[in-house]
Every structure is written in structure tokens, then in C-alpha cells.
Amino acid sequence: MSDLHLYNSYTRQKEKFEPSVPGHVGLYVCGPTVSGESHLGHARPYITFDVVYRYLTHLGYKVRYVRNITDAGHFEEEGREAEDKVAKKAQLERLEPMELVQKYTNLYHWGMHMFNNVNPSIEPTATGHIVEQINMIQDIIAKGYAYEVNGSVYFDVKKYAEKYPYGKLSGRVLDDLLETTRELDGQEEKRNKVDFALWKNAPPEHIMRWTSPWGEGFPGWHIECSAMSSKYLGTTFDIHGGGMDLLFPHHESEIAQSTIAHGHAPVRYWMHNNMITIDGRKMGKSYNNVIKLTELFSGNHPMLEQAYHPMVIRFYILQTHYRSTLDFSNESLQASERAFRRLWEAYEVLHKLQHPGNAEAGDPTLDAQVKTWCTECKEFMDDDFNTAKVIANLFELAPIVNSIKGGQIAQTALSAETFKLLQETFKVYLEDVLGMQALQVQQSDKLDKVLMLLIEMRKEARTRKDFATSDQIRNKLAEAGVLLKDEKDGSVSYTIE
RNA sequence: GGUCGGAUGGCCGAGUGGCUAGGCUCAGCUCUGCAAAAGCUGCUACAGCGGUUCGAAUCCGCUUUCGACCUCCA
Structure with missing residues (x-):
């Protein structure tokens, strides 16, 4: 069906992509925690995996794309803060937790829409799958890999590591983790500090809470993705995506939980996008250097020299390969804006051009070159979604389009067939696969x-x-x-x- | 401290040992009443030092340096 190769974080090499069920692909992507506004850093995985989804669909696969919404506030695993993020902020803002969740979910959906991201097939919420999570935890306890302490349930990582390759995904060595000198609070309940929570007992002041076999509490951070992905995609599915910073502990824990619950590893291909940096540093809450999407689109932020259109952001992100870091700067965004305008105008010109219909190319050399640039786009996408190279080729083609219009290149230089290929290439890659759209809406x-x-x-x-x-x-x-x-x-x- | 990943021209960025990626900026030219747009031309870089090779940005080693993860994080 295709020659798609993608880089599998689990094996750390490019592999040929073959779905487990021919013609179908199960794709799971870690979605947002809706306890706050999305920022530029969040935009990257959503755009990256939107293109993955679009390209798989373009190749003819029937894709079920699941992207969760984390709406149940989670403790940090070691409970250092011992506070539910959502519950805490809700009190500050005097809102119901679900009201807050709704507000940020709406805002998030708005952002996704602005970026022209396709809606996932299923967008499950953590709060909507408490039962599934509890069932999975019970199963893991029954199999002897989790234990209950004071109303909380922990996964026994040390025991797991005796039989399974714990740490393979993230490159951790269990002994190193056990030796880590760092002391964190709330560890006394655990048998080992590497253990992680499947279920946490809720203290009285905790607003979000559910009844469970272990008392009132709420799910641990990692279990929702395991429970929901297996429910909708099966216990083995094809692609799991997310940011590189989720490799450990989140995805490593997912593998461990699911492996015990289902008897085999959950994911066949792991994909991780790299970070967006600002002044060379990861954009993230912990560094206090985030630019929210609302700020980005309005230009209302001290670091911004102007507002940036969502399509400019999208283009800027796709001009870089998803596994490279991408450094934010006004200069590079402005460069992307100019570049995208030029490319899109060439696309509009191409739309309006009429080919005279000659079957033979008036300029066979140019004709062949255009054909090559067009067909290479598929090869580039097949090579681990190299959108940067696709865009480079479109830029090779743009002057040809403009020159045909401007008369520097004869109308008959290309054969009718090649001209059609040229039009299709722009349509398919720029619009369908990269998901770009015009900067301006249709005029009245x-x-x-x-x-x-x-x-x-x-x-x-x-x-x-x-x-x-x-x-x-x-x-x-x-x-x-x-x-x-x-x-x-x-x-x-x-x-x- | 441990593990991993980077260092590419003025800036951003792609790079599969040999064949100038691409974008932005800048300069010149063509077109134009002038401009804008568009087109053409120019700008040959790969952190440093060794090594392997006929040939290294690409492979190996060391050095310098930046970062990510190890804790919520896309």
C-alpha cells in the first residue's frame, strides 16, 4: 500500500510501516490537560500528528485517530505538591472543576480549529472512562503487579522489570533510577521509589473524586491513556504519538501497565516530536517562558513584535522536521510569513492557469525536472514525514508557476500531463497533506x-x-x-x- | 551526577560519504509611467582537533559548547 518509513522511538531507527490490520491504522496521540490554556509548545504535536493523520489518510488507510483530553487533574506521581491541578485552580478562580475543564476544552478546540487540524475520530476524556481505568487497575492487581496502600494503588516497577524490559523506550536503567539521590515527599507508601500511582486516595479537600474498590480517589497520571487506547484501538495498536518529554515516565509507564494487563506491549510504533525552544530553552510551564496561542494570534505578548496568523505558525512548524528542535523567534516567524505568502500566491496563480493542451513538452528538460520535483514529494513524506523537504520542493516549483504566468516560460513548455501533475501536487501536498489554507478568508x-x-x-x-x-x-x-x-x-x- | 540528543552560510533550517536542499535577508538586473509583485543573477557554510577513506557536513575518537529527560510538562 505504501513505502512509508517512520522513526520508531522504541527501536530508535526508521522502520517500514506496516499496520497490523491491512488497510487500517490505529493512531493514538496524547492530548492536552485542560487545566490551562494551550501555548505554542502544545501546537507542535497537534500539528505534527495532524499531518501524520492526513498523510496516512491520503495514502488510503482508514485511520482511527484517538486523541484524549485529560480533564481529571492528576497528582504528581510522588505527590510532591499533593494537589490536584484542576481542583486547585478551580478554587482560585471560584469555578466548578468541570466548568474550568469546559472552558479550556473549548479554548483548545478553538486553537485546533484555527490551525486547521482535522478533528480526531474519537476524543475520549479521562473523567468519562473512570470505570475502564478502575477495571484495568483491578486486573493489574489480580496479576500481582500492583499493590494497595492506604487507598492508593501503585504499580510494582521492580517486579515488572524482572521479566520485562522496563526503561527500553526512554533509555532508563532501573538500577540508576533506584540509585537516584533525589528525595521526594510522599514516597513512604511505595515499596520502591520507582513505583508509580495507578490510583490515588483523595484527601477530604479534593474536589474531583470517584468511588473505587479502594475508597474515594482519582486515577493516576498514566492509566487513562492505557485504558482508553486499548478500549478504542485494541490491546495492540499501530502508532502512539506525543512529545519527547512524555517518553519518561508517561509512556514508559503506559507500556508497563498495558503489558501486564494485556500480556503484550501495546504499541507497535512510537513517535515523538521534539520541543519548541525559546532562547534555546524548551518552552514550558516550568521555565515560565510560554506564549499562549491567544497571545500568539493577537500579538499581545511582550516578546512578540506582531500577531502571527495560525497558518504562519503551522507553516513555520512544518518547515522543520518534527524530530528537530525548533527555536522560536520573531525573525523566523516573519520569514515564514513572507515565505508562505509567496508560496500560497503561486498556488493561487496555478489554480487560474490554463494549459494549452499540448501532449508533448516544449521543454523536455524542464518537464522532466518538474515531474521529479512533484514525485519526490511522496518520497519525502514516506521518509519519516519530511515536511521540510516537501516544502522545499514546492518552492522549487513556485517560480516555474509564476514564470508560466509571467511569460518567461512558454505555456507549452510542459506537457498537459505534467501540468496536471503540477496542479495536483500543490493541491495534495500543500492543502490535503500539510493542511495549509489561505491567510485571508474569502472576500465578500x-x-x-x-x-x-x-x-x-x-x-x-x-x-x-x-x-x-x-x-x-x-x-x-x-x-x-x-x-x-x-x-x-x-x-x-x-x-x- | 546519570541517560540521551544537538552544534550547518547574516538569520531560520534540510541533509541518505562523492553530485550547490529550501526559506528569509542583502546586492545587482529584467519588466513597469513610478512602485509593488513576479522573474533572473550573485552570496558554497557545515564548532575545534585528530583518525578511517581515493573522497567526510555525513563514519570513528577526543575537546569545547548548548539542550532535553531523570519531577507536572507537548
Whole structure:
């Protein structure tokens, strides 16, 4: 079906992708914790895996894409803060926990929409799957790999590691973890400090709580993903994605839980995107250097020189391979904005071009080159989703499109077949696979008519050589954010900033 | 401290041992009443030092340096 190869974090090498059920793909991506607003760093995995989903779909796979929402506040595993994040903030803001969850869920969905991310097939919530999580925990206890203490349940990592390769995904060595000198509170209940919570007893002040066989409490941090992914994708599914910072302990724990519960490893291909950095540092809550999406889109942040359109952010992210770090700066975002504008305008030009229909290429060398650039796009995507290279090729093609329009290249230079391929390539990769869309929404007919009137008046002034008037129209429109372009053929087009 | 990953031209970034990625910026030119847009041309870099090789940005070693994870984190 395809030649797709992807880098599997588990084996640390590129592997040929073969789904366990031919023609179908199960894709699970770690979604947000809706206790706060999404920031630029969060945008990366969602855009990265949106492209993964789009490309798999493009290849003809039937993909079930599951992306969870963590709406049950979790303790830190060692309970250092011993506070439920959601519950705490709810008190500060005097909101019901679920009200807060709803607010940030809505905001998150808005952000996803702005980025033109496709909705997942299923978007399960942690609070909606408490029963599944409890069942899974009971199963793990029954199999002897978890123990209850004071209403909390912990996973016995040391015992697990005796039979299974604990730490393989994240490159941890159990003995090293056990030797770590770091002392954390709330460890006394555990048999070993490496153990992690499956279920936590809820102290009286804790707002979010559910009845369980071990008393009132709430699920541990890692169990929801295991419970929900197996429910909707089966106990073995194809791709699990998330940020690199989730490798440990989150994904390592998921593997351990699921392996005990189901008797085998849950995931066939693990994919992890790298971080977005700012001044060379990971953008994250702990560094206090986040730029929220609302700030990014509005420009309302001390570090921002301007507002950035969601499509500019998307383009900027896709210009870099997903496993490389990507450094934020105004300069690079502005470069992305200019670049994307140019590319998208070429795409619009390509839309309008008509090919004369010659079957033979007038310029066989160019024809062959264009064909190569077009077909390479698939090879690049097949090579671990190399969107950067795809974009580079589209930029190779853009001047050709513009030159056909501008007359520097003859209309007949390309064969009809190649021209069609060129149009399809832009459509498929820029729109369908990379998920890009226009920066500006469609203009209303009324505005268009008004502008056409002004353009017509300017044209008349120019024929009279009344350049004072024509320039005035152009300059005033420019001040209003409407840029006029005199085309080679005498027509005039406009773009609205 | 442990584990892992980076260091590429003015900036951002891709790179599968040999064949200039690409973008942005900048300069010149073409087109244009002027501009903008577009097109063309120019700008050959791979942290340092060794090694392997006919040939290294790419492989190996060391050094310098930055970062990620080890704790909630995309």
C-alpha cells in the first residue's frame, strides 16, 4: 500500500510501516490537560500528528485517530505538591472543576480549529472512562503487579522489570533510577521509589473524586491513556504519538501497565516530536517562558513584535522536521510569513492557469525536472514525514508557476500531463497533506465590486496619464491594507493584508 | 551526577560519504509611467582537533559548547 518509513522511538531507527490490520491504522496521540490554556509548545504535536493523520489518510488507510483530553487533574506521581491541578485552580478562580475543564476544552478546540487540524475520530476524556481505568487497575492487581496502600494503588516497577524490559523506550536503567539521590515527599507508601500511582486516595479537600474498590480517589497520571487506547484501538495498536518529554515516565509507564494487563506491549510504533525552544530553552510551564496561542494570534505578548496568523505558525512548524528542535523567534516567524505568502500566491496563480493542451513538452528538460520535483514529494513524506523537504520542493516549483504566468516560460513548455501533475501536487501536498489554507478568508462580493470599481477608475486615470490620481488611489488603498498589483497582461489584482 | 540528543552560510533550517536542499535577508538586473509583485543573477557554510577513506557536513575518537529527560510538562 505504501513505502512509508517512520522513526520508531522504541527501536530508535526508521522502520517500514506496516499496520497490523491491512488497510487500517490505529493512531493514538496524547492530548492536552485542560487545566490551562494551550501555548505554542502544545501546537507542535497537534500539528505534527495532524499531518501524520492526513498523510496516512491520503495514502488510503482508514485511520482511527484517538486523541484524549485529560480533564481529571492528576497528582504528581510522588505527590510532591499533593494537589490536584484542576481542583486547585478551580478554587482560585471560584469555578466548578468541570466548568474550568469546559472552558479550556473549548479554548483548545478553538486553537485546533484555527490551525486547521482535522478533528480526531474519537476524543475520549479521562473523567468519562473512570470505570475502564478502575477495571484495568483491578486486573493489574489480580496479576500481582500492583499493590494497595492506604487507598492508593501503585504499580510494582521492580517486579515488572524482572521479566520485562522496563526503561527500553526512554533509555532508563532501573538500577540508576533506584540509585537516584533525589528525595521526594510522599514516597513512604511505595515499596520502591520507582513505583508509580495507578490510583490515588483523595484527601477530604479534593474536589474531583470517584468511588473505587479502594475508597474515594482519582486515577493516576498514566492509566487513562492505557485504558482508553486499548478500549478504542485494541490491546495492540499501530502508532502512539506525543512529545519527547512524555517518553519518561508517561509512556514508559503506559507500556508497563498495558503489558501486564494485556500480556503484550501495546504499541507497535512510537513517535515523538521534539520541543519548541525559546532562547534555546524548551518552552514550558516550568521555565515560565510560554506564549499562549491567544497571545500568539493577537500579538499581545511582550516578546512578540506582531500577531502571527495560525497558518504562519503551522507553516513555520512544518518547515522543520518534527524530530528537530525548533527555536522560536520573531525573525523566523516573519520569514515564514513572507515565505508562505509567496508560496500560497503561486498556488493561487496555478489554480487560474490554463494549459494549452499540448501532449508533448516544449521543454523536455524542464518537464522532466518538474515531474521529479512533484514525485519526490511522496518520497519525502514516506521518509519519516519530511515536511521540510516537501516544502522545499514546492518552492522549487513556485517560480516555474509564476514564470508560466509571467511569460518567461512558454505555456507549452510542459506537457498537459505534467501540468496536471503540477496542479495536483500543490493541491495534495500543500492543502490535503500539510493542511495549509489561505491567510485571508474569502472576500465578500460587495467588497470585491467596490475594489473593482476603484481599480477601474485608476485604470482610466492611467490611460489619461493622470498618475497623480492613479497613485493616490493605489496609495490610499495601501494605507487601508489593500495592495494593488499591475499584472503583465494589463489586468490588476489585489491582496488584502 | 546519570541517560540521551544537538552544534550547518547574516538569520531560520534540510541533509541518505562523492553530485550547490529550501526559506528569509542583502546586492545587482529584467519588466513597469513610478512602485509593488513576479522573474533572473550573485552570496558554497557545515564548532575545534585528530583518525578511517581515493573522497567526510555525513563514519570513528577526543575537546569545547548548548539542550532535553531523570519531577507536572507537548
